[in-house]
Amino acid sequence: MLIHVENLIKIYQLGKVQVKALDNINLTIDRNEYVAVMGPSGSGKSTLMNIIGCLDVPTSGRYILNDQDVHNLTDDELAHIRNKEIGFVFQTFNLLPRATALHNVELPLIYNGTPRSKRREIAMNMLERVGLADRANHRPNELSGGQRQRVAIARALVNNPSLILADEPTGNLDSKTGEEIMQIFNELNEAGNTILLVTHEEDIARQTKRIIRLLDGQVIKDEMNQ
C-alpha cells in the first residue's frame, strides 16, 4: 500500500469556533490506483488533499506514505517528502509567471540538487512527454490554459513521484481541453502512476477507477468505478 490514513482528524480554530474539517478518516490507497475524491465545498476534500500532499499536518491520527510515517514531521522534512514523493497539479496551474516552461519543469529538480545539465535533459524529456517540447522557452502567459496545465503535469512528473495529486485539474479549462488533460492522466495511470484526483465533476470522476465521497469531513462512500 502507498497511502494509509488512520483516524485522521483535522480541527481548525476560526476565532473562538472550532471547525472539524476532517472527522476520523480511514483510508488506504495502493500503488497504481486511480482515485477521485468527491464532495461539495466544505466537505473536507481540500483539507484531506493538503494532508495527503504533506502541505499540512493533521491534528491527530496517523498518515503513512510509502512506508514512511509522515505525521509530526518538521516543515523542512515535509518539504523534502513533497519534493521526492508527490507531484502536484493545481486548478490554477501555479506556474512561476516569469520563468519559461522549461524552468518551471526544472524547479523540483533544482531543490533536490540535480546538476544543471542533467536537469535540462530530464525536464526536456518531460515536456516532450506532454507534447510541449517546442514550447520549452515560452513563458506561461504565452501558453494556452491547456498548455499551462500540461507544463504543470510535466513538473509534477519530473521527480518520478510515488503519487500525483491533482486538485480540480480541469476546473479552469473548457471541456474539450479538460478532456485532453484527463486523457494524459489516464495514460499516466496506465503507465503505472498512482493518481489521486480531487474534483466535484461527476464526468471527471467517472473516468477514474475508484471514487471516494466525502461529506462534513467523513467518508460517506468509497466504491470502485464500474
Place this chain on the structure above:
Amino acid sequence: MLIKENLQIAIDQIRIGKLRSFLTALGISIGIATVIFIVSILEGYNQSIQKELNVLGANTFQIQREEVFTGVQVGMRKKKPRKRLDKSLAKAIRENCDLVQFVGAEIWEHSVNVKYKDKATNPTISVAGVEPEFFPNNGYFVDQGRSITQDDVRFHRKVAVLGMDVVEELFPFEDPLGKEIKLFGKRFRVIGILEKMGSSTFGESRDDRVIIPITTFEDIKGKKRSCNITVMVRPGVDMQATMDQVIGVLRKERKIPPGKENDFSIFTNETLIESFNNIASKVRLAGVFLGLISLLVGSIGVMNIMLVTVTERTREIGIRKAVGAKRSVILMQFLSESVVLSSVGGLVGMIGGFLLAAIVGSSLQIPFTVPLWAVVSSLVVTSVVGILAGLYPASRAANMDPINALRYE
C-alpha cells in the same frame, strides 16, 4: 546552497524592476559615494602633502596674524579681530633674537593684473611686497638678473622680480630684464626672473608671482594690511628654541600680558602638515558620518522594498515550497536578492565616488588614489547592510505557510 540559482533569481528580479531597484539602491549609492569621495580626496592630499609640502623652506617658520586653515576649522569660538603684524616686528626680531639667521616681512596681494605694452596677465597673479630675506626663507631662487636688495627697500624702488608664468605670458619672444611693466597703475622695472617652481600641494602655481620691495608695496597700497614674517633658524640651532625666543620678543612688542594667549600664530611645515591632518581627520569623520546616515536611510529603503517584494511574490513562495523548497532555501533566496540589490547600489556608489574624486582631484591637481581598504570595506559594509535589511523580509518569506501562500491572490 543554490548560490548560482539564487543569484540568477536576484539579478532577474532587479532587471525586471529596473526603476524600482535603481531608486531603492540610490540611498546606498549616495552613502558609499560620499565616503569614497571624501576618503579618496583626502588620501590624495595626504600623499602629496607628505611628499612635497614645501610652502616654507627648511629650517624656516612663519608668523601670521591668523591661524592657518581657520576657514575650514569646525566649531571655532568667536574671536575678535587681531592687531595687524607690522614690518617693524621683523626688525625687532632681527635685533633681539640671536638664534635667527634671516627675518623678512612680506605682504601679499592676490588677483592682480600685470601689463606689458598691450599684453596683460590672464589669469591674474599674486604680488608680494618683500624684504630681501624673502627669497632664502621661502625657497625662491633668482635665475636671471638680481634679487630685491636692501637698497631697493630703503629707496622705495619700483623694481620687480617675475615668476616664470608671468614671463611666459608677457614676454614670449623678448628678454624681460630691464623692460618696464605696469602694476597697480605704476611702472616697474624688471630686474630679475625666478627659477621655475612648479605647483604647490594645494594646486596653485608658484610661478605666477611678481615680487617687489615691501616699502614700494606700502607706498601704493597703504599700511593697513598685516604682514607675514618668515624666520630662518641659524644652522645647527634648535627650531623650538628659536621659536620660543621669537615668541618672547613678539609678546613684548605687542604688549601681551603674561597668561594671555598669543595674538599671532606660528607655523612650520610640520605644524602645517599636523593641522592639515587634524582637519583631514575631522572631515573624514564627518564624511563617514554622513555616509552612514545615508546608508541607514538606504537600508531602510532596501528593507521596505524587500517586504513589498515578499508580499507580491507570496504565490511564488507557495509554489516553490510546494515543490520542495526548504525554509533555508527561501531565506537564502531573498537574502541574496537583498544583498545583490545593496551591493549593486554600493558598486555604483563606489564608481561614482571615485569618478567624482578623479574629476575634483584633477582640478585641485592632487594625485588620484583608489585606497584598497576603502573598496573592500564598502563592499563589506554594503553586503552587511543587505543582509541586515533583508533578514526580516526573508525570514517572513521563509516562514510562510505553503497552503496560504498558494491561495494568495
